[in-house]
Amino acid sequence: MNLIFLGPPGAGKGTHAVRLSQQLGIPQISTGDMLRSHVREQTDLGIEAKKYMDAGELVPDDVIIGMVKMRLQDADCKNGYIFDGFPRTVAQAEALDAFADIDAVLNLIVSDEVIIDRLSGRRVCPQCNGTFHLRYLENKELCPVCGNKLVQRKDDLPETVLNRLDVYRRQTQPLIAYYDQKGLLRNADGEGSVDDNYNGVLQALDIQ
Ligand code: AP5
Numbered sequence: 353m354n355l356i357f358l359g360p361p362g363a364g365k366g367t368h369a370v371r372l373s374q375q376l377g378i379p380q381i382s383t384g385d386m387l388r389s390h391v392r393e394q395t396d397l398g399i400e401a402k403k404y405m406d407a408g409e410l411v412p413d414d415v416i417i418g419m420v421k422m423r424l425q426d427a428d429c430k431n432g433y434i435f436d437g438f439p440r441t442v443a444q445a446e447a448l449d450a451f452a453d454i455d456a457v458l459n460l461i462v463s464d465e466v467i468i469d470r471l472s473g474r475r476v477c478p479q480c481n482g483t484f485h486l487r488y489l490e491n492k493e494l495c496p497v498c499g500n501k502l503v504q505r506k507d508d509l510p511e512t513v514l515n516r517l518d519v520y521r522r523q524t525q526p527l528i529a530y531y532d533q534k535g536l537l538r539n540a541d542g543e544g545s546v547d548d549n550y551n552g553v554l555q556a557l558d559i560q
Pocket residue numbers: 359360361362363364365366367368383384385387404405406408409410411412416436437438439440444470471473474475483484485507516542543544545546547549
């Protein structure tokens with residue numbers, strides 16, 4: 353099964369894509385995680401991408417398309433995959449049409465108020481990649497899974513979150529109509545509890 357998870361920043365794409373990837377035994381391909389790993393390793397691509405990411409802007413299409421094309425050649429993608437955060441522009445979606453067959457596109461629906469609350473309270477663990485919200489952390493400083501120091505993503509600072517929402521509306525939202533016209537779009541609520549939302553995701557995708 354080849355899937356795309358679509359939705360604004362903070363909609364829960366990563367949260368649900370990781371869980372579904374474990375359930376189906378297929379990889380979650382997050383272009384955001386791939387870029388952050390390039391930034392950490394200070395590759396040429398990472399140094400170029402960092403300035404766009406820190407400002408909440410999209411990294412240029414040709415960089416992203418090349419990176420995804422290479423990733424799909426890995427052996428673990430041969431039985432399916434879940435794109436998380438890709439495609440993000442109509443140009444990326446058109447490029448993808450030329451090298452992949454997509455079965456369904458899941459669109460998570462969440463209001464701006466919920467997104468701002470989620471992202472301003474998000475803390476991540478650079479060691480185990482865990483994602484948490486301050487509200488649910490007993491110890492606000494340390495990862496409850498591995499004990500490493502938690503950090504705030506630079507692009508989760510309030511002014512950058514507002515820009516990411518604006519970029520989403522202008523550049524990514526048109527993909528909803530793009531995939532609806534192809535008959536691939538499935539909508540799911542992204543505002544309830546994580547478990548309720550995940551059940552909605554399974555229902556929307558007809559997965560038992
Ligand atoms: P990326 O990492 O993809 O960021 P994003 O799309 O903005 O997505 P997020 O990771 O912020 O949100 P999410 O929907 O995955 O939500 P999550 O599950 O974490 O991209 C970062 C940057 O990289 C971009 O700005 C761009 O510069 C660049 N980039 C990446 N891909 C690109 C591309 N294709 N083209 C060009 N540039 C690209 O959840 C968020 C929080 O909410 C978490 O704390 C979580 O615990 C919590 N949460 C989730 N669901 C629930 C729930 N139901 N109830 C309560 N809390 C919840």
